[in-house]
Amino acid sequence: TSEPIPPTSRSCPNNSHLNPLSHQRSCPLLVDDETVILTNNWYPWSIPPTCFLPKKQQNKRTVPKASKLCTFTTLDTWAGTPLSIITTPETAADIASFIHAPYVSWLENDRGGVPFKPTHYPKNPFKVEKLPNKGYGVVATEHIKKGTVLMVQLPVMLQLLESAEQNDKWETRDVLKLLQRAGNQLPKEQQREVMGLAAQGKGYVVDDIMKTNTFDVTVGVLEGSTGQMGWGSHSGLYPEIARINHACKPNCFTRYSPSTLIMEIVAYRDISPGEELSISYAPLNILSTDRSELLKWWGFTCTCALCQNPTAIKKSDKQRNRIQALLEEFDTPSKLTEEKISEIEELVREEGMEGQMGDLYNIIGNVYAQRGELKKAKEYGKKGVMWLKRYAGADSERTEMAKGFVKRLEDFERGARDWRP
Numbered sequence: 001t002s003e004p005i006p007p008t009s010r011s012c013p014n015n016s017h018l019n020p021l022s023h024q025r026s027c028p029l030l031v032d033d034e035t036v037i038l039t040n041n042w043y044p045w046s047i048p049p050t051c052f053l054p055k056k057q058q059n060k061r062t063v064p065k066a067s068k069l070c071t072f073t074t075l076d077t078w079a080g081t082p083l084s085i086i087t088t089p090e091t092a093a094d095i096a097s098f099i100h101a102p103y104v105s106w107l108e109n110d111r112g113g114v115p116f117k118p119t120h121y122p123k124n125p126f127k128v129e130k131l132p133n134k135g136y137g138v139v140a141t142e143h144i145k146k147g148t149v150l151m152v153q154l155p156v157m158l159q160l161l162e163s164a165e166q167n168d169k170w171e172t173r174d175v176l177k178l179l180q181r182a183g184n185q186l187p188k189e190q191q192r193e194v195m196g197l198a199a200q201g202k203g204y205v206v207d208d209i210m211k212t213n214t215f216d217v218t219v220g221v222l223e224g225s226t227g228q229m230g231w232g233s234h235s236g237l238y239p240e241i242a243r244i245n246h247a248c249k250p251n252c253f254t255r256y257s258p259s260t261l262i263m264e265i266v267a268y269r270d271i272s273p274g275e276e277l278s279i280s281y282a283p284l285n286i287l288s289t290d291r292s293e294l295l296k297w298w299g300f301t302c303t304c305a306l307c308q309n310p311t312a313i314k315k316s317d318k319q320r321n322r323i324q325a326l327l328e329e330f331d332t333p334s335k336l337t338e339e340k341i342s343e344i345e346e347l348v349r350e351e352g353m354e355g356q357m358g359d360l361y362n363i364i365g366n367v368y369a370q371r372g373e374l375k376k377a378k379e380y381g382k383k384g385v386m387w388l389k390r391y392a393g394a395d396s397e398r399t400e401m402a403k404g405f406v407k408r409l410e411d412f413e414r415g416a417r418d419w420r421p
């Protein structure tokens with residue numbers, strides 16, 4: 001393991017293997033099935049990777065260079081947990097650059113010194129139990145305060161999103177073989193945990209479990225304030241978190257850190273003993289019909305408290321509609337007023353959408369910048385960063401973009417000429 005390097009310089013170009021002299025000390029070499037045969041070395045992975053060529057290369061048609069898809073397993077990530085990944089060798093090399101020693105202390109600093117590590121509390125304030133019409137769920141056993149971090153987990157499986165559906169790059173049967181292998185390469189305890197998760201009973205079992213239980217996550221270390229990531233989206237399987245059911249007005253939210261792969265579950269509000277913990281699988285700012293469409297696509301009909309109360313749905317739809325209408329009005333900068341800002345803040349709060357408040361302030365800041373009111377722009381920009389740190393996380397793409405906006409305003413104040421909102 002190497003000593004911490006600030007996040008801005010940690011990113012490894014994924015073709016660093018092409019020029020061994022150019023890569024940083026902490027950038028691992030690219031590993032695939034062929035390099036393993038040539039070098040007899042698959043460090044930092046615990047097991048030699050298995051790879052499949054992309055479709056068109058198998059058919060021997062000349063196509064622009066496409067990557068292999070492989071399975072990579074490490075039995076001890078930085079937190080000591082195992083992880084199996086299905087991705088390209090290039091992305092695996094990027095993940096390998098931080099998965100054994102991410103730069104955690106700056107994230108902890110940002111959280112006021114609160115440890116950022118998957119923890120098993122001596123006693124969790126919740127338990128998993130069987131619930132009517134939903135399979136298992138997670139229920140509070142004690143009073144939980146708003147803002148409490150309830151779960152901090154690393155994934156046990158990651159799958160390149162592109163490979164999860166029918167796609168023109170890799171054969172479905174190859175993807176399924178890799179999924180099977182990725183699962184089998186996990187220790188028995190994690191295998192049992194994964195195989196015990198909910199599934200819809202459709203198709204191939206590991207694929208079914210992934211489709212029923214994963215979150216879309218971006219993988220990588222952000223490049224300074226540009227917010228650039230570009231390492232491809234993956235489906236992440238977090239077995240403990242996967243037991244939490246969906247609600248359209250949830251009492252918890254997820255916070256994901258792309259530079260460590262950690263997913264946290266945080267209480268959105270105070271939760272009483274006996275209440276079920278819930279998160280939203282769908283974006284919160286959409287209307288009930290769109291939500292049920294989306295959840296049907298996920299394979300279930302929602303039975304949450306909001307969905308069982310037609311009057312409450314009507315009110316919620318009206319409020320979420322008004323939020324949308326106000327946001328559309330803000331597209332015309334002259335229509336933004338402080339009254340409308342107060343109205344939207346109130347609606348967002350009532351709808352339990354505080355997770356979106358940071359994005360909202362960021363939008364407002366941008367509108368003020370377009371109007372040339374840079375003091376107001378900075379005020380809202382900074383508010384946005386503060387809220388995003390809390391709800392999206394210090395290293396999230398959204399937070400980085402908001403920080404970039406404030407930095408550009410500050411640079412402009414200091415005399416840089418080229419202002420771009």
Ligand SMILES: C[S@@+](CC[C@H](N)C(=O)[O-])C[C@H]1O[C@@H](n2cnc3c(N)ncnc32)[C@H](O)[C@@H]1O
Binds near residue numbers: 135137213242301
């Ligand atoms: C990620 S799992 C959640 C945990 C799951 N209930 C279990 O037994 O492990 C997702 C599945 O839980 C069920 N589920 C989650 N939220 C639900 C809701 N609001 N209404 C009905 N079923 C729900 C659906 O079957 C869905 O496919």
